[in-house]
Amino acid sequence: MKGVETRDWIKDGLKAMAAGLLAVVLAVLNFPLFVLFLLSLVLTPVLGIGLFLLPAVTALIRLRADAARRVAAWHGVAIARPYRPKPAGTAPIGWGRYKQIITDPATWRDFAWLLPGAVAGLVLGILTLALPAYGVEGIVLLPLWIYLAEGWSGYGVNWPIENVGEGFLSIPQGVVFLILGIAVAPYLRRFDAQFARLFLAPTRAAELRLRVDQLTVTRADTVDAQAAELRRIERDLHDGAQARLVSLGMTIGLAEELVDRDPDTARKLMAEARETSSTALVELRHLVRGIHPPVLAERGLDGAVRALALTSRIPTTVDSDVAGRLETPVESAAYFAIAEALTNVQRHSAATFAYVSMHRTGDLLRLEVGDDGRGGADSKRGTGLAGMERRLAAFDGTMSVSSPPGGPTIVTMELPCASSSPRTMLSSGTD
Known part of the structure; x- marks a missing residue:
């Protein structure tokens, strides 16, 4: 278990370092976008150039902001898109579109984020890379430099190395900085994501x-x-x-x-x-x-899903800590979503194993259905997954699908839920 935790810790750190490099590259784009936006505003009275330039520049800024939102999501910080939809019949370019853009508060929040976001992205991104880079230098470059100094000293070349033994003390120091850099990198990236959220998240209205x-x-x-x-x-x-x-x-x-x-x-x-x-x-x-399946009414969600697993043609395990009964509509939505997911596994995945995980934290029910099949599932191409998403959305639920080619496929669903009243529980036949 410790080995797995260590690998996960190192993997998270390396991913954060890669995200830090990406943040530095993206942050540089903020400066020309800032200048272009100001230029499009200034040029609006000049032959109406801004009427054509501003929509294009705003589209680029929103692409950049969306990229920041996606990067923030990698670090567990969700930032919703706050933009107002374009009214039907509005031309892509012209006064109507121009007015709709400048009256959208999200436009000005994006603009206000460009410079602070660039500075934060550059500083935190460079810091994310600098700590482990300094550690690598202490482990590899300085000892290599000392080695070369010793090799060339016989040829009359003087290197600025006074004490070779003390030089090699940089190795443990480099190890410390490398470990520290890898450990701190995810927190630096999360802090950057939280900073972006201050500007890019929707206001209360x-x-x-x-x-x-x-x-x-x-x-x-x-x-x-x-x-x-x-x-x-x-x-x-x-x-x-x-x-x-x-x-x-x-x-x-x-x-x-x-x-x-x-x-x-x-x-x-x-x-x-x-x-x-x-x-x-x-x-x-x-x-x-x-x-409404009788088994769901008699046994609740846990028992009904276990009955589904027993009838599946593919060996299916169920891990659940859902005790008691939930509201009947929520139970039904969760049951049919899991049933549809298991049906998709049997029909399309060519899997040899599947699992269902059901866990409840407070008033949130988290469902997960996975398999070891060939992958490639896409909710945009399949009516079954789209139907599951619509069924859950009616209860403010969400669904995400991870299914790379070659598998595995993991369907994650979340549903707000609350326990049924004692009267409902008694009438449903539970003890």
């Missing part, structure tokens, strides 16, 4: 506006999903149980006509009617399971 926009979208998706579900139920009833029940009524009616004239045929028709009724009952049960 922008957060409320984004929240309204998100609720509008999720409400529309939920209404569409409910309409599609109703159509599916109606179709299944019409094509399945309803057709069989109509056939059952006709068969019984025919048997009633033949019961006196041809008792043997009537008995055969009644036997056929009994089989039809059994088939219709099975189809109704399957339909009910598709709406």
Whole structure:
């Protein structure tokens, strides 16, 4: 375990150093963007040049800010995009677009971040690289220099090295600085990300506006999903149980006509009617399971998911600390999302092993479904993953997919949740 923790610590440090180098490169871009933005404002009264220049410069600044947001996300600092959407029918260039840009508070917050963000990125990025670089110099370069000094001294070349023994003391000092640099690098990058968040994150008003926009979208998706579900139920009833029940009524009616004239045929028709009724009952049960599985109502999310794992064609393990019952809609959304994910594993992954992890922290339910298959899953190309995302979004849930070519695939879902009331728990049949 210690070896794994050490490798993770070193890997995190090396990733932070690479991010520090990227931060230095990106920070340099802030200076020309700052100048271009000022220039586009100044040139607005001059033949209206700014009307054409400002939208292009703003697009570049927002690309740069989005890059900073992505880099911050690597270090666990989430920064939402606060920009107002372009009104429908607005031309990409012109007075309407110009006015929409300069009246968006996020435009000025991006502009205010350019210079401080550049300074912070350069200073913290260089510091991220300087500490481990100084350690490497002490370990490698100075001893090499001393070695060369000894080798060339026989040829009359004098090097500024007075005490070779003291020079080699730089090695343990270099090791200390290298370890310190690798250990501190993630914290320096996180501090830089938090600094960027002060400028680039939405204000309270922008957060409320984004929240309204998100609720509008999720409400529309939920209404569409409910309409599609109703159509599916109606179709299944019409094509399945309803057709069989109509056939059952006709068969019984025919048997009633033949019961006196041809008792043997009537008995055969009644036997056929009994089989039809059994088939219709099975189809109704399957339909009910598709709406709300009885196992979910009886055993809760933990038991229902374990039952799913037992019926999976691929060996599937379940790790769960979800005790008690959750609100019924949340349980149902989580269950069907996991069921869809496991179905995708069986159909598309060519995996030999899968797992489900369910953990609850406070009022947040975290679900994870993974497999050792061939990877390549993409929510933008698959209706199953997109449907899962819409189902979770209706409850303010989120979903992320990590599925590089060659695997593994990991689907992570988070859902706000709360425990059911005691009355709900008792009515659901739990102890």
